Structures are given as C-alpha cells and as structure tokens.
Amino acid sequence: xxxRRPGRPRRGDQRPTRDLVLAAATALFAERxxxxxxxxDVAAAAGVDVATVAHHTGTKAELYDxxxxxxxxxxxxxxxxxxxxxxxxxxxxxxxxxRALHDLVDVFVDFLEDRxxxxxxxxxxxxxxxxxxxxxxxxAAPLYALVEELLAAxxxxxxxxxxxxxxxxxxxxxxxxxxxxxxxxxxGSGARERREFRTFVHRFLDGLYPPATP
Amino acid sequence: xxxRRPGRPRRGDQRPTRDLVLAAATALFAERxxxxxxxxDVAAAAGVDVATVAHHTGTKAELYDxxxxxxxxxxxxxxxxxxxxxxxxxxxxxxxxxRALHDLVDVFVDFLEDRxxxxxxxxxxxxxxxxxxxxxxxxAAPLYALVEELLAAxxxxxxxxxxxxxxxxxxxxxxxxxxxxxxxxxxGSGARERREFRTFVHRFLDGLYPPATP
DNA sequence: GGGATTATCCAGCAGTCGTTGGATTAGGAG
DNA sequence: CTCCTAATCCAACGACTGCTGGATAATCCC
Numbered sequence: 001x002x003x004r005r006p007g008r009p010r011r012g013d014q015r016p017t018r019d020l021v022l023a024a025a026t027a028l029f030a031e032r033x034x035x036x037x038x039x040x041d042v043a044a045a046a047g048v049d050v051a052t053v054a055h056h057t058g059t060k061a062e063l064y065d066x067x068x069x070x071x072x073x074x075x076x077x078x079x080x081x082x083x084x085x086x087x088x089x090x091x092x093x094x095x096x097x098x099r100a101l102h103d104l105v106d107v108f109v110d111f112l113e114d115r116x117x118x119x120x121x122x123x124x125x126x127x128x129x130x131x132x133x134x135x136x137x138x139x140a141a142p143l144y145a146l147v148e149e150l151l152a153a154x155x156x157x158x159x160x161x162x163x164x165x166x167x168x169x170x171x172x173x174x175x176x177x178x179x180x181x182x183x184x185x186x187x188g189s190g191a192r193e194r195r196e197f198r199t200f201v202h203r204f205l206d207g208l209y210p211p212a213t214p
Numbered sequence: 215x216x217x218r219r220p221g222r223p224r225r226g227d228q229r230p231t232r233d234l235v236l237a238a239a240t241a242l243f244a245e246r247x248x249x250x251x252x253x254x255d256v257a258a259a260a261g262v263d264v265a266t267v268a269h270h271t272g273t274k275a276e277l278y279d280x281x282x283x284x285x286x287x288x289x290x291x292x293x294x295x296x297x298x299x300x301x302x303x304x305x306x307x308x309x310x311x312x313r314a315l316h317d318l319v320d321v322f323v324d325f326l327e328d329r330x331x332x333x334x335x336x337x338x339x340x341x342x343x344x345x346x347x348x349x350x351x352x353x354a355a356p357l358y359a360l361v362e363e364l365l366a367a368x369x370x371x372x373x374x375x376x377x378x379x380x381x382x383x384x385x386x387x388x389x390x391x392x393x394x395x396x397x398x399x400x401x402g403s404g405a406r407e408r409r410e411f412r413t414f415v416h417r418f419l420d421g422l423y424p425p426a427t428p
Numbered sequence: 429g430g431g432a433t434t435a436t437c438c439a440g441c442a443g444t445c446g447t448t449g450g451a452t453t454a455g456g457a458g
Numbered sequence: 459c460t461c462c463t464a465a466t467c468c469a470a471c472g473a474c475t476g477c478t479g480g481a482t483a484a485t486c487c488c
Binding site: 033034035036120123124126127128129163164167168170171172173174175177178179181182185193196197199200203204206207208 | 247248249250334337338340341342343377378381382384385386387388389391392393395396399407410411413414417418420421422
C-alpha cells in the first residue's frame, strides 16, 4: 500500500479522507459491532494510519456516533421525501391514503434491502441503549409519527381503535428488518424472497385495514 | 468477598459452580455482548476467580456457546410442550387448529416477556453468524417447522397459497422480539403494552386467516 | 520566497485482554 | 493415615487495545 500524500489537500481534490474512513468504519461496525472492530482495522480498511483516523473522527465512540448519524440521516431523507408525497394523498380520501400507505412501506422495504448495513446498525442500536442518546429523537420518532399518521388516516371510517397504531407500526418495522436479516443470511439473489415479502406486507396491511368495507 | 472453599465438593453440596458461572455470564452477554464482557467481569459477577471460570467452561467462545445452548434449550422445551398440545388439536378441524395457533403464539409471547435475555441472545445470534454454527439446526428449525405446520392447517380451506408460510412465521417472530425489546426499553410495568400487543397478534392472525369464511 | 496551516505517519505508552502453570486446600477411596 | 482427584486462587505471559506527542511533508496565504 503506497503511502498517502501528507500535507494540506489541494483545492478541488478527490474524495475527502473523512468520508473514506466513515464508509470503511460503517461497514465494519455493521458487520462486527463496536467492540470487535479495532481502530487499526478501520485504518487498514480505509488505507490510512490509526492516527489519521483519530485526527479526522476523534474518539472511537465519536466515530461510532458519526457512522450512525450518517446512515440514519440517509434513511430519514428518503423516508421524508416519500412521506411528503404520501401526506398530500391524505386529503384525497381513504382509498388514496391506503395506496399512499402501501407506497410508503414499499419505499421503506426497498431502501433497507439495498442497504443492509442500516438494519445491522438499527439492531445494534437496540442492543446498546447506553451508547446512543439522542438517536431516537432525530430518527425514529419522526418516522413513527409519519406512518402512524398514515395508518390513522387509512383507518378513518374503519373504526379501528385497537391495537394502538404504534404497536402496529413497530411490528411492521421489525418484520421488515427481520426480512433483511434473512436475506443477508441466505445465498442466492433472494428475488423470490423479496417478492413474497412484499406480498406478505400488502396482505398484512389489507388484513388490518380492508380496502373495501363489506 | 470471602474466599470460596477449594477442594473436592461435598456429596450433596449447594448449587454447582458451573451453573453459577453460566447464569452470570448469560446475563452479562445478553446485556453487553460477547466482546464487551471480559472473563474477569463474569468471574466477579459469579464471585469467583478467572481461572475458575476457565476451569469449568473452557474457552471464552465455549462459555458463550454454553450460554446460548442453555437459554435456547429452555425455550425449545416450553415450545415443544405447547406444540404437542397444539398438534393434537390439528385433527379436530379448522376452528380448533386456529385456536391452537393462537394459544401457541400466546405461549411464545409469554415466555419471551418473562425472559428478555432470550430475545437479546436471539438478536445477537443474527448479528454474529460466524460465532454460531449449529444453533439453527437445534433450535430455530424445529420451531419454524411446527408453527408453519399449524399455519398450513389453519389455512386449509382458506385457499392461502401466498405468501409462503415461512415468511409469515418469520415476520411474526421478529415482531414479538421487537415487542420484547420495546418493553425492556420503556419504564413502568408495561402491562398496557402487553395487552395491546396481544390484541395486535390476534388481529394479525385473524387478518391472514379469517376465523369465519364469508 | 516565508510562515501558517493542515494532513499524514511512526513509535510508543499505559492498560486490558484471554489464557495458563503451578501452588494450595479440601474431600473421596483404599 | 495415605494416595488420588477435584476445586480454587495467584501470578504472570504475550498480545492487543485506544490513544497521543512529535516529526515530516504538502499546500495555502501573503
């Protein structure tokens, strides 16, 4: 491995080192977890010395936080864009709200299937509550609020009082993460699994909120 | 901490040291994970020296495996007992099969609510595929097969061909684990949460397999 | 050109890790 | 009592950990 050029970076230079380190660290943390990844592993994966990692990202805990913030910010961005589209459909009636709900869930599933490391970090977050202070406020809460809003709109006229919407949303979210984990654990493209999971999700929603009232 | 008596244990002695170590290690591993728990932590929690831990449970990896085997064996035992009861109901018709399905799921939820460390280890197992070789064969496969069998029986006459039963089962299992994690993360007794989750589960099953065909 | 700034690496510190060899003590077997 | 076995702890080894002080090099600003 050739030694990287030291010194101040040129004005319109290549990809900044900090992003390189964050990408490498995210992949490693998602696969092995906080304690099983050494700073020297991250440095080697990024083609950089340990001191350089520390120079750009500070403490190991700060690096960990930065990885989470980066991944979850991307997810939140995608979901809020899809949520904005869905929100406009809310005013158009129950059928449109139901379709918007289905679309939003599809976007969610697509996103996680494409970026399994998001699921890995999401799960690790639940197993390490002490390490993440404000992640829920910045990430989970807005997502839950949006989907609950759509669920409530879809249920309007359906007289759905229980279970509480947040229970339904949480269960759906965990089912999706379980699907992503199962995809990663098996071999093959998983095209069939993806198709069947979408079928399941739509049946799940239709079962709770039948599209046509008898 | 007084020094423990060395020497060969007396004939009808107290709780064997190995169980003490395994219990302490299980609690620590469930809370912090493999790498964040040192053998000295386990030893201290069990009131024992490090060398004693090694003497009884061998390598750290072997200790980890022993914890998993212990916890999952308990779960499998409970589920197979409930499954046996359910299996006899299968021959009595669709309505009885549906009720048996509901009962089995209730047993599953009750068990995990009472022993949250089972959920913690279950999740960690998915995040560390390299550390667990044969756990799926001994634990997950029989459970999945049983619930799928019940689902298929419940669906008989309902013309359910998709989604594939294992997708439904997996999603339900992950939803339950998500419920347990949420219970552990919140404060209070969580009695309301438990009640609402059961409502959700039963609605979930009824949505996929309506109890009365219209 | 001459600082000032920024980036990179080398070398090493102090601490913890899992693991082990050996000493000590207690009970069972004869 | 004497031998054997089993249980416990102490002390230490080598390896690895996160982190850092300082040297060097490349660029920017003037």
